[in-house]
Amino acid sequence: MSDYNFRLDLEVRDYECDMQGVVNNAVYQNYLEHTRHEFIKQLGLDFAELTRQGIILVVVRAELDYKKSLQSGDRFWIGTRLQRESRIRFAFYQDIYRYPDNELILQAKVIGTSLNDKGRPKLPKQIEAALAG
Amino acid sequence: MSDYNFRLDLEVRDYECDMQGVVNNAVYQNYLEHTRHEFIKQLGLDFAELTRQGIILVVVRAELDYKKSLQSGDRFWIGTRLQRESRIRFAFYQDIYRYPDNELILQAKVIGTSLNDKGRPKLPKQIEAALAG
Amino acid sequence: MSDYNFRLDLEVRDYECDMQGVVNNAVYQNYLEHTRHEFIKQLGLDFAELTRQGIILVVVRAELDYKKSLQSGDRFWIGTRLQRESRIRFAFYQDIYRYPDNELILQAKVIGTSLNDKGRPKLPKQIEAALAG
Amino acid sequence: MSDYNFRLDLEVRDYECDMQGVVNNAVYQNYLEHTRHEFIKQLGLDFAELTRQGIILVVVRAELDYKKSLQSGDRFWIGTRLQRESRIRFAFYQDIYRYPDNELILQAKVIGTSLNDKGRPKLPKQIEAALAG
Helix, strand or coil, X not given: CCCCCEEEEEECCHHHECCCCEECHHHHHHHHHHHHHHHHHHCCCCHHHHHHCCCEEEEEEEEEEECCCCECCCEEEEEEEEXXXXXXXXXXXXXXXXXXXXXXXXXXXXXXXXXXXXXXXXXXXXXXXXXXX | CCCCCEEEEEECCXXXXXXXXXXXXXXXXXXXXXXXXXXXXXXXXXXXXXXXCCCEEEEEEXXXXXXXXXXXXXXXXXXXXXXXXXXXXXXXXXXXXXCCCCEEEEEEEEEEEEECCCCCECCCHHHHHHHHC | CCCCCEEEEEECCXXXXXXXXXXXXXXXXXXXXXXXXXXXXXXXXXXXXXXXXXXXXXXXXXXXXXXXXCECCCEXXXXXXXXXXXXXXEEEEEEEEECCCCEEEEEEEEEEEEECCCCCECCCHHHHHHHHC | CCCCCEEEEEECCHHHECCCCEECHHHHHHHHHHHHHHHHHHCCCCHHXXXXXXXXXXXXXXXXXXXXXXXXXXXXXXXXXXXXXXCCCEEEEEEEEECCCCEEEEEEEEEEEEECCCCCECCCHHHHHHHHC
């Protein structure tokens, strides 16, 4: 846990499972996005508020390694670490672990940037501060 | 609360919101389904396990009254009451209230039945017991 | 078909199916919404454009009768009929039929209204015209 | 187009857009999965039928480069190329282009394998044949 800046507990919902009886691949991106938004909320950044202000946080690349499947009833946690990727890009390293055995389910690296209302890359100061921290 | 057999707390996730900036209409059915599955789990019935056994719980009718919209960041609770509708049908009365003001967001009535592996309506004994209780 | 103002052909996508191997109940609302938006586009109304203008089309009530399930690979069509419900409310009668046997899958009645930027009910003139037609 | 084994035309549905008014990142994985399933259907492989037979096609890694956003009303096509990645792994190279300007929206590489009912990697002969082709 010491490796992560933020950690969120979630639980599989049955509508997230597909005909194979496991969580559908696309749903993991929902989990990851929700965790990122909760994380930046803790940094003082609200995604909806940013959107209203014309500051658009965008994902430019996602890498997802599917290790094991989550199933109906599974509880899990998502660890997230933020790291600077370049002057205008930042990376979220996000790992999903199943409870109670801490089995690794998915490893992801999600690279983002943020655009101001002129469409130019511009990091909010709260993200700059978190990257500097 | 005394009117409900079961109550679940949830929170809006940003990916559930559409371009109007509010939770999309279809997503409320996800919330309601998840709540029903958590409720029947408390009755000793696991939806995934039932599916594997060939017992199919089906929704035959849903009525949803949309009163107000949920938005990004909203926390809410879903109250659920189970009631017999006919010999082989049961109804879930499900209401969604926003925290902290308990504003009513949605009222729903979801009628279901269950089919055995021959496709015949047959209620699991746990549901019969809950309806009798 | 003569009963419908609009008809749309769609096809089940596997990610729309849940662990029971059939289209999840909530997904039908996606199908219905998409059909309504395509229908009003034909009336000269673009949902996204309306949203940008501050005109909010809202669903106030949905009734869905689930008759049969759609499965992986199924093709189907959705017939939609628009009818005035009251001075400020309109109803979409929407039925889903499976190809090629025209088996009835779902019957729905979706009641909507539209709100102007002051939050007051106000029907766009294109909908008034369609209701008058 | 000559670079792709398969091509599918789709269109943005409004419920796929999030509060930023663009298609949500996770939805692209739905588009890609649907395209892969349509592609393998053309190879004589039905995903649902394979699942019933206990043959599980799994994604082990996905890389997605988000170039531009799709919006409400956009039509687009997905080109897919299949290539052997290792003895038991295959890769789908999948690119999304917007109509009518053929603007590149997303580039993806999705690596999969297939497991037999004993959980061992085993490629269906139709995929072997396509990889050999």
